[in-house]
Amino acid sequence: MADKRFTLEEVAKHNTKESFWLVIDGEVYDITKFVDVHPGGAQILYEHAGKDATEIFYGLHRQEVLLKYKRFKIGRVEGAEPQIEMHQPGAISGVPYSEPSFWLGYKSPYFKFRKEVRKFVEEEIKPIAAASEEAGKGPSAELYAKMGAAGFLSARVGPGPWMKFFPAFGVPAEEFDYFHEQIAHEELARLTYPSFSDSLGAGMVIGLPPVFNFGSDALKKKIVPEVLSGKKRICLAITEPFAGSDVANIQATATRTEDGKFFIVNGVKKWITNGTFSDYFSTAVRTEKGITMLLIERGEGVETEQIKTSYSSCAGTAYITFTNVKVPVENILGKDGKGFQVIMYNFNHERWSIISAVVSSNRLVLEECIKWANQRLVFGKKLTSQAIIRFKIANMASKIEACQHWLDNITYQMTNMKYSEQALRLAGPIALLKFLSTRVSTEVSDDACQILGGRGITKGGMGRVIEAHQRTFKYGSILGGSEEIMADLGVRQALRSMPNSRL
Numbered sequence: 115m116a117d118k119r120f121t122l123e124e125v126a127k128h129n130t131k132e133s134f135w136l137v138i139d140g141e142v143y144d145i146t147k148f149v150d151v152h153p154g155g156a157q158i159l160y161e162h163a164g165k166d167a168t169e170i171f172y173g174l175h176r177q178e179v180l181l182k183y184k185r186f187k188i189g190r191v192e193g194a195e196p197q198i199e200m201h202q203p204g205a206i207s208g209v210p211y212s213e214p215s216f217w218l219g220y221k222s223p224y225f226k227f228r229k230e231v232r233k234f235v236e237e238e239i240k241p242i243a244a245a246s247e248e249a250g251k252g253p254s255a256e257l258y259a260k261m262g263a264a265g266f267l268s269a270r271v272g273p274g275p276w277m278k279f280f281p282a283f284g285v286p287a288e289e290f291d292y293f294h295e296q297i298a299h300e301e302l303a304r305l306t307y308p309s310f311s312d313s314l315g316a317g318m319v320i321g322l323p324p325v326f327n328f329g330s331d332a333l334k335k336k337i338v339p340e341v342l343s344g345k346k347r348i349c350l351a352i353t354e355p356f357a358g359s360d361v362a363n364i365q366a367t368a369t370r371t372e373d374g375k376f377f378i379v380n381g382v383k384k385w386i387t388n389g390t391f392s393d394y395f396s397t398a399v400r401t402e403k404g405i406t407m408l409l410i411e412r413g414e415g416v417e418t419e420q421i422k423t424s425y426s427s428c429a430g431t432a433y434i435t436f437t438n439v440k441v442p443v444e445n446i447l448g449k450d451g452k453g454f455q456v457i458m459y460n461f462n463h464e465r466w467s468i469i470s471a472v473v474s475s476n477r478l479v480l481e482e483c484i485k486w487a488n489q490r491l492v493f494g495k496k497l498t499s500q501a502i503i504r505f506k507i508a509n510m511a512s513k514i515e516a517c518q519h520w521l522d523n524i525t526y527q528m529t530n531m532k533y534s535e536q537a538l539r540l541a542g543p544i545a546l547l548k549f550l551s552t553r554v555s556t557e558v559s560d561d562a563c564q565i566l567g568g569r570g571i572t573k574g575g576m577g578r579v580i581e582a583h584q585r586t587f588k589y590g591s592i593l594g595g596s597e598e599i600m601a602d603l604g605v606r607q608a609l610r611s612m613p614n615s616r617l
């Protein structure tokens with residue numbers, strides 16, 4: 115039926131409530147059964163009965179609405195060629211600046227990988243994201259298992275020996291590098307449902323590295339496969355009500371039992387991403403020797419409670435109470451009293467992953483703005499015909515490109531440096547780039563809301579992505595080290611290698 119051809123004269127005859135057709139980009143839709151349930155009311159539709167409604171449709175709806183109602187398509191107008199690109203799962207956008215430049219016609223060995231990850235996100239995750247975000251529900255065991263099987267979870271923790279057992283999207287273990295990992299973070303950030311994105315392993319990205327970098331062989335052997343296969347979930351529990359930026363002020367205690375075989379942990383942790391549904395907690399505690407990292411398993415004495423933040427509860431942001439929790443001493447990550455080093459070691463990777471997501475979501479917002487400004491007619495002209503709107507696009511595009519290039523440079527350095535060298539040489543630049551990219555988010559959010567107008571602050575519909583961004587862009591500026599701390603750290607690190615030079 116959808117292959118049938120109609121003349122415009124034939125379409126025009128179907129202009130009544132009893133038989134209501136219209137044309138969108140050459141496709142003929144019979145919406146007779148839909149008119150009365152149209153969310154915007156039937157009235158607005160009547161003046162387009164039997165006519166071409168392409169412009170009015172795209173002036174008011176996102177393309178995904180067409181895909182949702184594709185069952186009403188009955189054919190095409192004879193001789194009409196499609197003028198508007200239909201999005202295909204995994205497709206790379208051709209909108210200027212909407213992808214890193216090396217995807218827009220430049221060469222890259224990572225092209226295939228990005229397409230596969232994007233396809234997975236759009237086919238396996240996106241269809242359930244909106245409902246999960248609305249319901250505030252974390253991911254199902256089934257989705258986690260699928261991500262594990264595809265190697266999406268392992269891709270998010272980066273290159274390492276586990277890649278042999280959990281290869282990511284078919285990339286041979288020895289070829290997988292930090293650019294692949296960056297792509298995995300970038301693509302998940304394009305989901306446009308920030309809380310659901312974070313529910314899919316944000317806790318693992320920061321909670322598993324202390325285990326594989328500092329855990330005993332026995333711990334690694336047990337925990338890493340459980341987590342990367344998607345069977346178990348892990349998070350990082352550092353922050354407390356009185357220890358946020360000031361990590362050294364951690365108050366949770368771990369006291370050795372008399373036989374020396376266990377610690378008894380007491381204390382609270384605040385804002386722990388994925389905490390409500392995690393099985394394991396890489397936790398900072400204070401022993402008699404000082405700050406120490408311990409792997410704590412959910413069990414007696416561990417309670418997690420949801421903290422409501424600006425985004426949905428699916429990310430499982432938790433307040434955790436540990437009451438007399440018995441933890442084997444073998445669960446120490448690193449050395450007793452040397453937890454601060456473990457925490458610092460972990461921070462670079464965490465911050466770099468946050469930057470990847472921030473730059474990617476800024477870019478997606480830019481793409482939405484360019485598309486919108488190019489289709490929205492105001493005072494009879496496209497928004498892009500206004501110099502001040504082009505200026506806002508220029509402001510966003512130039513700063514996003516700058517962040518992307520710095521990010522790619524850092525990723526290249528990570529790919530070519532040992533982890534210990536990265537910690538030494540990249541901590542400062544990563545801190546400064548985190549500071550810069552989240553400052554850019556602030557401007558992107560502001561510019562984007564102005565370009566979208568009322569839609570930019572309306573949930574759902576044309577401005578959905580912009581509204582979600584302006585509600586959540588601040589997360590990146592606070593988690594993993596806030597902007598003020600990042601700016602300061604970046605400069606302090608730089609001054610460490612200051613030569614004794616003079617003006």
Ligand SMILES: Cc1cc2nc3c(=O)[nH]c(=O)nc-3n(C[C@H](O)[C@H](O)[C@H](O)COP(=O)(O)OP(=O)(O)OC[C@H]3O[C@@H](n4cnc5c(N)ncnc54)[C@H](O)[C@@H]3O)c2cc1C
Binds near residue numbers: 317386423589
């Ligand atoms: C949604 C969410 C998820 C999180 N997930 C996790 C998680 O999974 N695991 C975890 O351990 N933690 C997590 N955190 C905690 C996060 O890392 C902290 O919120 C962050 O480190 C800042 O600490 P704070 O909020 O206590 O702010 P504070 O430390 O109280 O700082 C308040 C403000 O003062 C500024 N400030 C502080 N010190 C200075 C200074 N010396 N100079 C100038 N300005 C300063 C800060 O920049 C900040 O803007 C999460 C937080 C949120 C909100």
